[in-house]
Amino acid sequence: MRNFFKVLVIIITMFLGKSLNSFANLKVGLVLSTGGLGDKSFNDSAYRGLEMAKKDLGIDFKYVEPKNSLEDEEFLREYAEAGYDFIIGVGFPMRDAIENVARDYPELKFAMIDNTTSEENVKNLLFRESEGSFLMGALAAMMSKNGAIGFVGGIDIPLINKFKDGYEEGAKYINPEIKVLSAYIGGTSAFSDPLKANEMATMQIKQGADVLYHAAGGSGLGVLEAAKDNGIYAIGVDSDQDDFVKGTVLTSMMKNVDIAVYNTVQSILNNEFIGGDFYYGLEEGGVGTTDFRNTKDIIGAEKIERLKLIIEKIKSKEIVIK
Known part of the structure; x- marks a missing residue:
């Protein structure tokens, strides 16, 4: 009987060890969007999510920085052929590439940020940018002295217009007469051209805009x-x-994006991964403001409290963003 229990303990220990090792050895491949690390934007956020997962959950991951979108599928396929368990593509241009590779490797798990596909092994991580941008517009209108604010976007597409439209709607919630200037960088380096973004922002300033918002990735640093x-x-x-x-x-x-990436890794380790669309808004902690650590006194407690009230009204559907 003692020998039986010894054998049982060994078997259980081996099983648990294998299970834990399989978790620890989960291999994740990250294909960043154009602009790569250091954009202080969504690429950095996706990378940060995997850094958190590595620290907390013991995964392994690697990343690549494509020079352009033509390299996306090549890198995704390299990860798949190398036996990575989970592969992430950052940015809306990834759609076709991820769809093609996910279809060829149905046993693997994929995530796509900012776009959607019907492939069952792809989790589409989507965000309610209009909710967060509504708050930015409301703040901009409260802080504007000229009654004019500006927006610089990367490309004139539905995703970027969710930022612009939410921003404009939030501003007009505070001041229906406010003027909202908008411009798009465009071209092949729309999200990595801070000089052009700076020029566009400067032009808006000359037209009277005294608060600027951007949705342009690394280009947006030129706006700041x-x-x-x-x-x-x-x-x-x-x-x-x-x-x-x-x-x-x-x-x-x-x-x-870091929270969405981290949660997805966790769902794989918990055997709870499901493909399809997953939205992250104010209610889910997917969008929001920072803690105003540098500007509490500049903005003032009254305006910050008003923003908090707007957040609660959006969550409760008292404010419905069009």
Whole structure:
């Protein structure tokens, strides 16, 4: 009987060890969007989510930085052929590439950020950018002295217009007469051209805009610089950009890609992974503001409290964003 229990203990220990090792050895491949690491935006946020998963959950991961979208499928396929368990593509241009590779490797798990596909082994991580941008517009309108604010986007597409439209709607919720200027960078380097973004922002400032918001990835840093150089306020996006120009950046519209990535890794380890669309808004902690650590006194407690009230009204559907 003692020998039986010894054998049983050994078997259980081996099973648990194998199970834990399989979790620890989960291999994740990350294909970043154009602009790569250091964009202080959604690429950095996706990477941060995997860093958190590595620390907390013991996964292994690697990442690549494509020079352009033509390399996306090549890198995704390399990860699949190398036997990675979970592969992530960052950015809406990844759709066709992820769809093609996921279809060829149905046994693997994929995630796509900011776009959607019907492939059953792909989890589409989507965000309610219009909710967070509504808050940014409301703040911009409260802080504007000229009655004019600006927006610089990467490309004129539905995803970026969710930022713009939410921003404009939030601003007009505060001041129905406010003027909202908008411009798009465009071209093949729309999300990695801070010089062009700076030029567009400067043009809006000359037209009277005294608060600027961007949805342009790494290009948006040029918008923040233009605000600093002209002594007006700006609002960051995707990641916490408040410290980029302290006192100039009022807050950042946090798009918590890191939380979505981390949660997806956790769902795989818990055998709870499901493909399909998953939305992250204010209610899910997917979007929001920063803590105003550099600008509490500049904005003032009254305006911050008003923003908090707006958040609760959006969550309760008292404010419905069109």
